[in-house]
Amino acid sequence: MNWRIRLLRPLRKLDPALMTGIVILMLISLAVLYSGSQESIRVVLAQLLRFAVGIVVLVIVANTPPERIRAWAPALYAIGIILLAITLVMGKTSLGARRWLGVGPLVFQPSELMKLALPLFLAYYYSQQENVRHWLSAIAGFVLIAIPFLLIAKEPDLGTAAQIGAAGVFMMWLAGARRRWFVGLIILVAVSGPVLWHFLHGYQKERILTFLDPQRDPLGAGYHIIQSMIAVGSGGFWGKGWFNGTQVNLDFLPEAQTDFVFAGFAEEFGLVGVIVLISTYLLIVLRGLVIAYESRDSFGRLIAGTLSLTFFLYIFINMGMTTGILPVVGVPLPLISYGGTAMLTFMIGLGILMSVHAHPRTHE
């Protein structure tokens, strides 16, 4: 076996459809950031470096058999919970919320780890469960979801808590818990909404009120939404063209490289660009669902199905808030937004999908 084969063999585990999607998103990301950063090579190189690191991690994960990933799930979940608890007690406070944990010069958000740890542990739990339809296994699932959900909601980071909770509920749905639980959950959320309103922080209420009527404070809380919608709408069918987005380049659009990157993209590349972008995302999501469908292993299909669905949820929430159909929550656009932590999480998730696909039915 010569060095070339040795080096290339791990790449055989990569899924061509998913990789195509990732590369397209990468190119879009670099193009948008280059324009939005007043043509800063530094920003583009930094993002490129993150992609490189992300791809390496993805290859490593894709080459790790699912049963080994499965074996780590309980430990990851436990570590995640412990770190969340530590964050609440001694985390770094920034803008009124304790979300960050610092170890020396390193700072990270334990909730980011939980985005993967919870689905993994739930998949671990349900894949070994004999009778998923029994009420006890549903209760167990809700408890496993509730612990990280409440810890993150307490930080407070309601957006992330809701996403993690949603991922858990998806998992229970795919695992086959009885439908009545989901009906009950929907009713509970609908009924408790007005009650929970009183427990929300001022800025959280403000965000929701602003979502309902952005014009109530056009220079304050409503500014993000209004400017973002102007950016998307003014893009039109063909877009204003690369580098020609005035909303982005003249600083009317806040967070143009992170949470609101979609608005800048839509402004410069128009409806045509948006169709390409959404199609690419759907390619990844649907490929993930197909991987889940084809998997003969119950852990594999649960984790693949849930990760695909969660990936879609992130896309929907981000585009939804940018276009004004959802309230503003700080969610990055997967693989496009500037930033490292979230990208690493997405790359690991995609790596797990590929691992599930590349190691068929090794378990049972």
Place this chain on the structure above:
Amino acid sequence: MNALQLAQEHRQFTLRLLVVSGLITLLTAILAIQVFRLQVLDHDHYATQSTHNTIALLPIAPLRGRILDRHGQILADDRTGFVLAITPNKAIHLSETIHRLQKILPINAEDQKRFNSDLSHAHPYQPVLLRRDLRPDELAAFAVQRHQFPGVEIRTQIKRHYPYGSLFAHVLGYVGRLTPAEIREGQMADYAGLDSIGKSGLEAQYEALLKGQPGNQEVEIDARGRTLHTRLRNSARQGTTLHTTLDLAVQQAAAQAMAGQQGAVVALDPQNGDVLAAYSAPAFDPNAFVDGLSIALWTRLRDDPGTPMTNRFLRGSYPPGSTIKPFVALSALHDKAITADQRLAGGTYYQIPGTKHKYYDWKPGGHGAENLREAIRDSNDVYFYQIAMRLGVTQLGNGLAHFGFGQRSGVDLPGESAGVVPSPDWLRQRYGQTWYQGQTVMMGIGQGYLLSTPLQLARATASIANGGRLVTPHLEQSPDSVTRPLDFSPDAIAVIQDAMRDAVTSGTGKSLANDPHTIAGKTGTAQIHHAQRNDSGLVLHNTIQLWQDHALFIAYAPADHPRIAVAVVVEHGGHGGRTAGPVARAVIDAYLNTVTAPEVNL
């Protein structure tokens, strides 16, 4: 798990995967419809907004209400000043621009600190102040090179101005820089565009009235940051003018007479409680507070041993000394502790029967046996020692409370002190001590724990001048004054009035006898038991002067139709008649001369 179960399980998973796919399709459709709506259906609308971006609603600051004296003289108004402002998104390079500006006109570290803090919460298209109070030469220097500084402009700024400087410092108070903590929740809109708020005095008391209502204008700015046009939405409403009862001439007379001395002067219209003058010396210039006080000036004001920031007429608590005697006497008449004609033995000193301690008269050798009118005229201490013992501490205290001692007068100024009318209960609660009779004796001549503010003294004096009505002093002009009739017989009041007139014509206040106006008054001397000390207990300015007694004088005039009642305290002024008397006289003359002047001219 058997094969059948496995197949069943996979069938169910597939079914649920289908439901999920349905959900994804639905949400994608919603997203697609929204993007289509924005980019195709409403594209024209958003394209217009983008090119005409953006509409900014900018506040217009209202003018603050003026403060006038009783004749319409302006005591406080808004002046236009010139300031240098930078619009951040129009300036080429902010720190470099400031650096170049510094070569033309001085911009100190304090200016820059303030600029940076203002900058952090301003919109990029809003001008931020860099330098205030540009002098004409600075204006000219910048105007010549203006083209080199895009984004930098001269703007006018409305600024509170007190034309008489320190003259009305304590009564008007001042406005200062608004701090976020001072705006209560829900009042943000009321202070839009405003950067100052009334901090003390009338400015604070009538803040809501004076402040005015901000307006706003829509400013449209294009994508390059140029202002397209502004459209007025609501014009600002100026604050209401505050018509005060103050009299500029009287206040000036008070300040002049107090020059170089520490103390306070209050002049009231005894008929309705109008505050004609209220002066606390030394004073400070409130104009220095308007833009925020410099640290150097603040340190100087704070460390000045004369405590110019202290409002002595409102918060200074002084032993009233012998000025309390007319009120003690009226209480005694009312409580039938004595009759007007009854003579009490005089002498060098007084002793409480059965005790050894001697309470001396201020005059060596004392006075002879005198009746009430004579005792007030001569400020006969021995007479009042006996009166106090006859009344007892409770009756004495209750009597003084009738004149407003020990209570806030209710004047429309924030932070008034109530003074002290002591009682055995009060002494026990406050100091844990037992009252002894000697303290009652001393209270009879206004010494000991009895404390009064100059404003309370003036108010009490007014109640004798007006024939027995307790007025509520007020600075805002108002047609209906609040007065409370006191339960004293006209005869009793007439005796006291005569006695106070005697004190000026032939008693302790003789130095005022030759005044063209008929003045009635009473001198007072408050003994200083301890020197002024600083916080660490060191004696300040260990000179003889600070060990001298406070001089007091209360007066009203004209004696038959009183139109002005005055209380004067000169700290360390020695004998009341000599130092405080002339101040009272100057104030009375200033008022009665101006009031009568128009009639003379006719």
